[in-house]
Amino acid sequence: MAASGGGGGGVAARRRFCGAAKQITKSNLAAALGEIESRVRGCDFVAVASRRTGDSSSSSSGAGDRRRWRRVLGADTAETAYLKAKRAAESFELLQLAVCPFRLRGSKVLAFPYNFHLFPRDELNMGMPSYSFSCQTSFLTSMAREGFDFNLCVYDGLSYLSRVQESMSRERIPIPHVGRLSSSSSPPSTRSSVADSIFMGRVKSRVEHWRKAAKEPSNAAEGSLVKSLRKLILGGDEYGSRPCLIIDVCSDHQVQLALEAVSHISDELVPIVVPEKGGEPTAVRVVLTSSEDDKNLLMAEIQKMEDEQNLKVRGFREVIDLISSSQKPIISYNCMHDFTFIHSKFLGPLPPTEHEFMCSLRMAFNNVIDVGHLLKEIGPLRRAKNIPSALSYLKRRFFVPVDLEIPFGDENGEKSDGHDVLRLVRLFAKLNHLLKITPDCQTQPGDQSTQIEDYSNVFYPTYTSVQEHEDEENIGVGVNTNVRKVSTENLVFLWGFGETSANDLKHRLKGYHVLFSEEFELRLADNTCAVVVFFRPGAAEELLREIGSGSASAENMASEGLKAAGFEAYKKVCILGLWDADLADSLESVLAEPTSDHAAVPAEVLWSGELMLDINDLLES
Amino acid sequence: MMMMMRRRRSEWRLVRACSRTLTLTLTLGPSRPISSGEAGGSGGGAAVKKVTRWNFAEALEGLRARVREADFVAVDLEMTGVTTAPWRDAFEFDRPDVRYLKLRDSARSFAVVQLGVCPFRWHAATSSFRAHPHNFYIFPRKELPIDGPSYEFLCQTTSMDFLAKYQFDFNTCINEGISYLSRAQEIEALRKLRPQYEDSSAAPSHTFEELGDIPIVSTADLLFTERMKNRFTEWREGILRSPSEDSSEESLKFSTVQFQTVFFKMRPAIMLNGFSSHQLKLIQLILRKHFKDLLYVRTVGEDGTWQKRVVYTDSEEDKASLLKEVQEDATRSTVSRVRSAVGFRHVIDLLASEQKLIVGHNCLLDIAHIYNKFIGPLPSSMAEFVLAVHEIFPYVVDTKHLLNSSQGIQYFMKKKSKSLSSAFSLLCPAVSSPSKNFGTSSHVKVEVESDEAGSSCFSSGAKHEAGYDAFMTGCVFAQICCHLGVNFELLSPSANLTKIDRLAPYINLLYPAWNSGTVINLSTGTEKPEPGYKRNYPPVVFSKVILVWGFPSKLKPKDLKESICKVFGPDSVTSIFFIDSTAALIQLSKEEFVNDFLLLKDTLERKDDAISVLHPLSVLLEGGNTRAGNYDTYRDICAASASKFLFADQADAVGTTCKRKLDFGSRDSAGSSETTEVETISPDVKRLEGLKPDPKKQSSRPLSCEDILDSLYASKSLLGKRMRSA
Structure with missing residues (x-):
C-alpha cells in the first residue's frame, strides 16, 4: 500500500x-x-x-479562552515561550x-x-x-x-x-528483587560489630543446616504431616518448585549482612530481597537451585516477573x-x-x-x-x-x-x-x-x-495561526516583510485602556504622548493589555522612564488610567506563573513586588505582524 | 464500547417487549407501572429518556408540560471531578468560610457532563406517582464568536475512571452534549455581539478614517492592492454588461476564478474566502477608495463563522437600504443565535420559573454547579450564595438530610449506608427489585412513563447515570414522605407539597459538606450544628491555629509536636492535622502563641548563628523552606483559583497574589496578620532570587563535568541558531 x-x-x-x-x-x-x-x-x-x-499555541480554537495571552505571542522570547509551553504541559x-x-x-x-x-x-x-x-x-x-x-x-x-514518579512509587510499591551486595559502601564484615557477626553467624548456620537438609534426597513416601513438620522446624518454604528459606531482616544493613553470609556459602543460592510498603526490607528469601542452568533459569524467571511488574508500573x-x-x-x-x-x-x-x-x-x-x-x-x-x-x-x-x-x-x-x-x-x-x-x-x-x-535540538517556537493559507501568494511573497527581529528592549506593555480594538487604541495613543507620533506597532495580547513595539531603539525606555518618574508629558496617559511596563515585568509574570489572571492584572501584581536590581539581558523576539492577533482575528475565528 | 451499546439496546428491546405484553394484560395505557414488576432486567432500571442536542428542542417542550404539572422535580448531576487537589477535600473542622471556598473551587473548576431531571406527579386514579426521568448530556461548547467564560475545565482522573466504570459515554457527551450559556453570559453575549454587528456590517465613517491610514508599506501589499483593484473592476464591469452576451459571461467566468459570484439580498456579490485579515483590510480600503457602489458586508453564516462579501449596489439609496437590511438581519440573528446558545439553561429557567419543589441527594455541590454554570459566577460568601439560590429555587429538599434527621427513617435504615443507591434499594424495594413481592401498603408506587413514539432515545437506566439517579432520588423522597405520614391520597391535585406541615421542617435545609456536622438554611443563610452528628475531632478554635508548610517531609506529627512543645510548654499543642504531606494545621493552647510562634520563627530565620541552629524549633525550619501563617492565610490560599497537587506548592504560587491583595486592601490589619503577610510574600521573593542569573552563586556551585559539557553543547546549538537566523 x-x-x-x-x-x-x-x-x-x-x-x-x-x-x-x-x-x-x-x-x-x-x-x-x-x-x-x-x-x-x-x-x-x-x-x-x-x-x-489543550495547548499553549495560538490556534483558532483557542480564541474562546479569556486568558489568551497565555498562548505563545509574537512578543515571546524562547524563554517565555518555554514557560508557556511548560504551563500547558503541566495542566493538559x-x-x-x-x-x-x-x-x-x-x-x-x-x-x-x-x-x-x-x-x-x-x-x-x-x-x-x-x-x-x-x-x-x-x-x-x-x-x-x-x-x-x-x-x-x-x-x-x-x-x-514518569521516571521520577516510578522511583517515588518504588518506595511505596515494593517489588521483590535479586539481592546484590552493594559495592559502594565498604563490605559490612570490615567494620562489623559483635552484634553483626552474631547475626551473620546465625544466618550462616541456619542456611547451611537448611541447605544440607534440602539437598538430601527427599523421601517420596514422606507424608504431608512430615513435610509440614519439616517445614516448621527448618523454616523452609518453597519458591515455585524450588526450596527456599526466609530470613527475617529489619534494615538495609541486615540485608547486606545476610547477603554476604549467603554469598560465602554456595553459588547455588539466590537471595531475593522482599521489601515492604515504605521501601524497608522485611525479609530475604534464599532460594536453592540445583545447578548452574537451574540458577540461570531462576534468574530469568525473576527477571521476567520484574519486567511484567515494570510494565504494569511504567505502562x-x-x-x-x-x-x-x-x-x-x-x-x-x-x-x-x-x-x-x-x-x-x-x-x-x-x-x-x-x-x-x-x-x-x-x-x-x-x-x-x-x-x-x-x-x-x-x-x-x-x-x-x-x-x-x-x-x-x-x-x-x-x-x-x-x-x-x-x-x-x-x-x-x-x-x-x-x-x-x-x-x-x-x-x-x-x-x-x-x-x-x-x-x-x-x-x-x-x-x-x-x-x-x-x-537537531533547535526548537523553533511555533505559532499556529488563525487562518490556514492555502493560497500561493500568501506564502510566496513578502517573506521578510512581516517578520522582523525586535529587541525586547523596544517592547512596552500597556494596559488600563478599557475595551477597544488595536486600531482604535493606536489612534488614541497618538494623542497621549509625543513618542507615539513615532513609528510603532501595537497588538493586543488579550482584552486588557497591548504590546507596543517601537522601531527607534531607546524610545521604549524613554517612555517607561517618563511614565515612571511621572513627568508632565506622561500626565495625559496617567490621567487616562494607562499603565505601562517593560519586557522584564512580562517575563517575571511568566516566571512566577501568574497565568490565572488577565495579563493586566498579572503585570500589576508584578509591579507591586519590590523591585530587584539586576541588569536585564536584552533578548530578541521575532515580531511578526501576522503572528500577534488583533481582536478582529479572534472574533472571526 | 460498541458491544456494550449493543447489549444495552437489546436489553432495552427485551424490556419493551415485556412491557408491551404487561401493558396489554394490565390495560394501563402507555404508562408502565414498574412497581408491579417488569422493568427489572439486570440493572433494575427504568426507562430514562436520553437527551442530546439532536432531540433537545423536542424534549424541552415535553418537559415543560411535565414540570408544570409535577408535584416535585428530582435533580442529579454528574461532574468531571470533585476536588482539584487532595488538600481541597472537605475536612470536618473546616471553618464555614473555608468550606464554602472549597465548594466554590470545585464548582468553578469541573464541568457538568450529565444532568438528570425527573418530574414526579401524583396520579390519583392509579394511586401512584408518575415519573419522567430525563438524562441530559451536557458539554460546554463554544457556540458564539465571543470570548466566553473559561472554556476550559478540569477532569479528576479518579472521577473519569469512576464514570468509565459506570459506562459513561464520553463520545456522546462531547459530540452531542447540549451546550449552554449562564444568565450572566447571555447578557454579556448580547452586549458584546450587538455593537459588533452594527459596526462591522455597515461602514460607519469612523472606521473609514481609521482604515484610511493603514500604510501600504510592502511591495507585496502594493501588488496585492493593484491586483485586487483590477479584479474588482473586471467583476464590476462583467455585472454591468448585459448578462445575455455569451462572450462576456465567459470572460466573467474567466476573470473571476478566485471569486465565487453569488447573490446577496437580490444583489450580485462575491464571497471573500481565504484572505488574511490584513488582506481583508486592504480590500476594504480599495473598495472605499475606488468603488463607491461596492460594499463590504460581513455577516454570520449558518455554521457560526463570519462570511465576508463584496456586494454591488445600484445607487446610494440602494446602498443605504442594503445597510439597513443587513443591520436588521444581524440584530435578529444575534438574538436568535444567543437564544439558541442558551441551550440547556432553558431547563434550569423552567425549573426556576415553575417554583416547584426541587429534590436532590446531598445536593449543595450540585446546586453550586447549577448556579455557576447556568446563573452566573459564584458569590464570595456562603451567605450570599445561599440567599441567591433561594431566590431562584425557593424550595429545595435534600434526601440525605431527610434520611439522617427523621427518627422513623433512622430506625428503618438501621445504620445502613446512606448512599443514594442503598437508600433506594432499602426504602423502595418494590421499585428497585420489582421481581420480589412486597406488601403494597407501606410502599409508594412509582410508574415510569415513556411515549412509545420516540422510544429509540430511551434506555434502561443504571446507577450513576444522572437521569436514573434523579429517578432514585425522587422515589426515595416519595417513600420518606410516606414514612413521615404524608398521605398523597388525601392531597388535592392542586396542593403544594411545600406547604405540608410534616414536610416543612425539612425544606431548604442542606449539608454544607458531607462531614461538616452542620446544616445550612437556604432561606435564612444561617448555619446550625446538626443534632446527632458524631464528631471525630473536637471543635477547633480557629484563632489558636497556625498553618505550617514546606517543612522537611520526614517530619511526623509527633516531631512537630515535640519541637513546638519544647518552646511553648508541654501542653501547648492541642491538636495537629496534616492537610497533606507538605502542610499541617496546628492548634495551640493559647491564642497569643500564634503570634509568638510566627515572630519567633521569623527571628530564627533571620539569625544564622549557633543558638538558632540549636533552637528546638530548628527541626521544623530545617531546609529553609518552612513557611507559616495563621488560619486566615489558610483561607487565602484556599481562595486562590490555581490548584497545585501539593499544598506547599499552592501556597508558594499564591504568595504574590496574596500580597497584592494585602497591598491594596486592608491596611488596618493587626500585628498578627502582618506577620502573616511577611510569611506569604517570602516564598516567592526567594524563589525569584533563586531563578535570577546570579554569577556568584553559579560559580560557587560545583559544576560537574556533565554540566560543563551540556552548557557547551547548548551554547553551540544556540550559536548555530543565531547564525542561521541571521
Whole structure:
C-alpha cells in the first residue's frame, strides 16, 4: 500500500491512511512491545505526533479562552515561550501519541506507524501520574469532529508513570528483587560489630543446616504431616518448585549482612530481597537451585516477573524508554510543545528555565529534529503555518517524489487516527531530500550532504495561526516583510485602556504622548493589555522612564488610567506563573513586588505582524 | 464500547417487549407501572429518556408540560471531578468560610457532563406517582464568536475512571452534549455581539478614517492592492454588461476564478474566502477608495463563522437600504443565535420559573454547579450564595438530610449506608427489585412513563447515570414522605407539597459538606450544628491555629509536636492535622502563641548563628523552606483559583497574589496578620532570587563535568541558531 504524491491529505490519501497505524491500548501493549522495539531498532528516524486536551499555541480554537495571552505571542522570547509551553504541559493531558519509526532509502520511505491511546490512571492510588488535568473544550470538540474515540481513550487508554514518579512509587510499591551486595559502601564484615557477626553467624548456620537438609534426597513416601513438620522446624518454604528459606531482616544493613553470609556459602543460592510498603526490607528469601542452568533459569524467571511488574508500573513509558535508549533521531513538528509534554509526563517535572529543560531533555533524547525549524531553511516555507500547507507548497514548487510504504495491512477498519504522523513523515522525507540531510548510518566519506546534527535540538517556537493559507501568494511573497527581529528592549506593555480594538487604541495613543507620533506597532495580547513595539531603539525606555518618574508629558496617559511596563515585568509574570489572571492584572501584581536590581539581558523576539492577533482575528475565528 | 451499546439496546428491546405484553394484560395505557414488576432486567432500571442536542428542542417542550404539572422535580448531576487537589477535600473542622471556598473551587473548576431531571406527579386514579426521568448530556461548547467564560475545565482522573466504570459515554457527551450559556453570559453575549454587528456590517465613517491610514508599506501589499483593484473592476464591469452576451459571461467566468459570484439580498456579490485579515483590510480600503457602489458586508453564516462579501449596489439609496437590511438581519440573528446558545439553561429557567419543589441527594455541590454554570459566577460568601439560590429555587429538599434527621427513617435504615443507591434499594424495594413481592401498603408506587413514539432515545437506566439517579432520588423522597405520614391520597391535585406541615421542617435545609456536622438554611443563610452528628475531632478554635508548610517531609506529627512543645510548654499543642504531606494545621493552647510562634520563627530565620541552629524549633525550619501563617492565610490560599497537587506548592504560587491583595486592601490589619503577610510574600521573593542569573552563586556551585559539557553543547546549538537566523 504505497501512497505516493503529496497532497495535504486528500480524500484518497486519507482513505489510504485510514487504519494504517496500529492502534495500541491497554489490551495489546504487552504483546506489541517486542515488535515495536525491533522496529525502532531497525529504523533511521522516529517521528512522533501527539493529541492533547489543550495547548499553549495560538490556534483558532483557542480564541474562546479569556486568558489568551497565555498562548505563545509574537512578543515571546524562547524563554517565555518555554514557560508557556511548560504551563500547558503541566495542566493538559496527552490522549494520544503516535510513534512512527521509519526508514529512508532515497525516495522510498518504509514507515511503521503506531498510535498509542493514553489515559492517566491512578492505578497505585497515589495521585499519579496525575491527580487532575485540564481540557479546552475547543480541543475536544475539534478532536470529536475528526472522529476521535474518547471512550476508547478513557476505558482502554494506556496509563504510565514518569521516571521520577516510578522511583517515588518504588518506595511505596515494593517489588521483590535479586539481592546484590552493594559495592559502594565498604563490605559490612570490615567494620562489623559483635552484634553483626552474631547475626551473620546465625544466618550462616541456619542456611547451611537448611541447605544440607534440602539437598538430601527427599523421601517420596514422606507424608504431608512430615513435610509440614519439616517445614516448621527448618523454616523452609518453597519458591515455585524450588526450596527456599526466609530470613527475617529489619534494615538495609541486615540485608547486606545476610547477603554476604549467603554469598560465602554456595553459588547455588539466590537471595531475593522482599521489601515492604515504605521501601524497608522485611525479609530475604534464599532460594536453592540445583545447578548452574537451574540458577540461570531462576534468574530469568525473576527477571521476567520484574519486567511484567515494570510494565504494569511504567505502562506506556516503556515505549518512551525504548525510543530513548535506541538513540534514534526523533522527528517532531512542534517540538517545544510535544517535548514539554513528553518531559513532564514521562521523564519528570519540567525545570524552571529553558536551558535546563534542553539539558535535561538531551539526557533522554539526544537528537531531536524540529520540522518546524527545517521549514525555516527553505525560505518560502517560512510562513507555512502547518504541515498540510507546507506539503501543498512543496507539491506545487518542487518535484520531490516520495514513496511511502506502510507494511501493516488495512486491518483496523475506519480509523483516521494516526495520519498526522504519516504526514509528518512525508514532509520530513521531502525536506530531507531537498536539504540533503543524511542520517548517521548512511554517511559516506567525502559526502557533501549536511549532517543531521546541524539541525537537531533547535526548537523553533511555533505559532499556529488563525487562518490556514492555502493560497500561493500568501506564502510566496513578502517573506521578510512581516517578520522582523525586535529587541525586547523596544517592547512596552500597556494596559488600563478599557475595551477597544488595536486600531482604535493606536489612534488614541497618538494623542497621549509625543513618542507615539513615532513609528510603532501595537497588538493586543488579550482584552486588557497591548504590546507596543517601537522601531527607534531607546524610545521604549524613554517612555517607561517618563511614565515612571511621572513627568508632565506622561500626565495625559496617567490621567487616562494607562499603565505601562517593560519586557522584564512580562517575563517575571511568566516566571512566577501568574497565568490565572488577565495579563493586566498579572503585570500589576508584578509591579507591586519590590523591585530587584539586576541588569536585564536584552533578548530578541521575532515580531511578526501576522503572528500577534488583533481582536478582529479572534472574533472571526 | 460498541458491544456494550449493543447489549444495552437489546436489553432495552427485551424490556419493551415485556412491557408491551404487561401493558396489554394490565390495560394501563402507555404508562408502565414498574412497581408491579417488569422493568427489572439486570440493572433494575427504568426507562430514562436520553437527551442530546439532536432531540433537545423536542424534549424541552415535553418537559415543560411535565414540570408544570409535577408535584416535585428530582435533580442529579454528574461532574468531571470533585476536588482539584487532595488538600481541597472537605475536612470536618473546616471553618464555614473555608468550606464554602472549597465548594466554590470545585464548582468553578469541573464541568457538568450529565444532568438528570425527573418530574414526579401524583396520579390519583392509579394511586401512584408518575415519573419522567430525563438524562441530559451536557458539554460546554463554544457556540458564539465571543470570548466566553473559561472554556476550559478540569477532569479528576479518579472521577473519569469512576464514570468509565459506570459506562459513561464520553463520545456522546462531547459530540452531542447540549451546550449552554449562564444568565450572566447571555447578557454579556448580547452586549458584546450587538455593537459588533452594527459596526462591522455597515461602514460607519469612523472606521473609514481609521482604515484610511493603514500604510501600504510592502511591495507585496502594493501588488496585492493593484491586483485586487483590477479584479474588482473586471467583476464590476462583467455585472454591468448585459448578462445575455455569451462572450462576456465567459470572460466573467474567466476573470473571476478566485471569486465565487453569488447573490446577496437580490444583489450580485462575491464571497471573500481565504484572505488574511490584513488582506481583508486592504480590500476594504480599495473598495472605499475606488468603488463607491461596492460594499463590504460581513455577516454570520449558518455554521457560526463570519462570511465576508463584496456586494454591488445600484445607487446610494440602494446602498443605504442594503445597510439597513443587513443591520436588521444581524440584530435578529444575534438574538436568535444567543437564544439558541442558551441551550440547556432553558431547563434550569423552567425549573426556576415553575417554583416547584426541587429534590436532590446531598445536593449543595450540585446546586453550586447549577448556579455557576447556568446563573452566573459564584458569590464570595456562603451567605450570599445561599440567599441567591433561594431566590431562584425557593424550595429545595435534600434526601440525605431527610434520611439522617427523621427518627422513623433512622430506625428503618438501621445504620445502613446512606448512599443514594442503598437508600433506594432499602426504602423502595418494590421499585428497585420489582421481581420480589412486597406488601403494597407501606410502599409508594412509582410508574415510569415513556411515549412509545420516540422510544429509540430511551434506555434502561443504571446507577450513576444522572437521569436514573434523579429517578432514585425522587422515589426515595416519595417513600420518606410516606414514612413521615404524608398521605398523597388525601392531597388535592392542586396542593403544594411545600406547604405540608410534616414536610416543612425539612425544606431548604442542606449539608454544607458531607462531614461538616452542620446544616445550612437556604432561606435564612444561617448555619446550625446538626443534632446527632458524631464528631471525630473536637471543635477547633480557629484563632489558636497556625498553618505550617514546606517543612522537611520526614517530619511526623509527633516531631512537630515535640519541637513546638519544647518552646511553648508541654501542653501547648492541642491538636495537629496534616492537610497533606507538605502542610499541617496546628492548634495551640493559647491564642497569643500564634503570634509568638510566627515572630519567633521569623527571628530564627533571620539569625544564622549557633543558638538558632540549636533552637528546638530548628527541626521544623530545617531546609529553609518552612513557611507559616495563621488560619486566615489558610483561607487565602484556599481562595486562590490555581490548584497545585501539593499544598506547599499552592501556597508558594499564591504568595504574590496574596500580597497584592494585602497591598491594596486592608491596611488596618493587626500585628498578627502582618506577620502573616511577611510569611506569604517570602516564598516567592526567594524563589525569584533563586531563578535570577546570579554569577556568584553559579560559580560557587560545583559544576560537574556533565554540566560543563551540556552548557557547551547548548551554547553551540544556540550559536548555530543565531547564525542561521541571521
